[in-house]
Amino acid sequence: MRVIFMNVNKVYYLTEQGLSKLKQELEQLKELRKTKLGKEAPSAFYSEELNSEFVSFRDDMDALDAKLEEMEYILNNYEIIKPPAVSGRDKVNLGAKVRVEINGEIDEFVMVGTWEANPALGMISNESPVGMALMGKKAGETALVNSSVKIEYKIKKITY
Numbered sequence: 183m184r185v186i187f188m189n190v191n192k193v194y195y196l197t198e199q200g201l202s203k204l205k206q207e208l209e210q211l212k213e214l215r216k217t218k219l220g221k222e223a224p225s226a227f228y229s230e231e232l233n234s235e236f237v238s239f240r241d242d243m244d245a246l247d248a249k250l251e252e253m254e255y256i257l258n259n260y261e262i263i264k265p266p267a268v269s270g271r272d273k274v275n276l277g278a279k280v281r282v283e284i285n286g287e288i289d290e291f292v293m294v295g296t297w298e299a300n301p302a303l304g305m306i307s308n309e310s311p312v313g314m315a316l317m318g319k320k321a322g323e324t325a326l327v328n329s330s331v332k333i334e335y336k337i338k339k340i341t342y
Contacts, residue, residue: 192259193259193260193261194256194259194260194261194295194296194297195260195261195262195263195276195294195295195296195297195308196256196260196261196262196263196294196295196297196298197262197263197277197294197298198262200294200295200297200298201260201262204253204256204257204297205257207253208250208253208254208257211246211249211250211253212250214246215243215246215247215250218239218242218243218246219243256297263276263277263294263295264277265277265342266342271340271342272320272321272340273318273319273320273340274293274316274317274318274319274320274337274340275293275317275318276293276294276295276308277292277293277294277342278292278293278340278341278342279291279292279340279341279342280292280293280306280316280337280339280340281337281338281339281340282316282335282336282337282338283335283336283338284333284334284335284336285333285334288338290304291304291305291306292304292305292306293306293307293308293313293316293317294306294307294308295307295308295309296308296309311327311328311329312325312327312335315327315335316335316337319337320337320340321337321338321339321340322337323336323337324336324337325337
């Protein structure tokens with residue numbers, strides 16, 4: 183029996199594009215699951231003997247089922263990221279494009295929820311150390327990220 187622990191009260195923040203991508207990926211994984219069950223199921227699946235082919239197949243299916251379950255859970259517990267009211271657009275929040283200066287270098291990224299985070303593509307999670315340090319700050323302010331090295335992020339510009 184598989185037990186998956188998910189944060190019961192967690193809301194997953196998604197952009198419209200992220201929601202679309204999640205739904206598309208979910209459908210692709212459902213199709214992959216059907217294909218694996220229909221064509222790739224080892225003959226041992228229907229046998230009472232346990233062999234390495236069956237164990238490998240079962241492990242793959244368990245991992246796929248866990249991913250499908252996680253994605254469906256997110257689709258039942260998401261909120262679309264919307265720009266804040268005009269009066270709140272001077273602060274870093276979800277959906278903000280933030281330009282920062284780090285040690286004299288300029289960098290820019292978008293604040294997103296954990297599901298869409300991809301630092302290599304400039305998508306920073308609001309739950310990451312950098313994201314948490316920047317949330318609620320205004321242009322001109324500095325956010326300090328404490329890790330093995332202290333890094334200062336000087337906020338230059340915030341847009342939505």
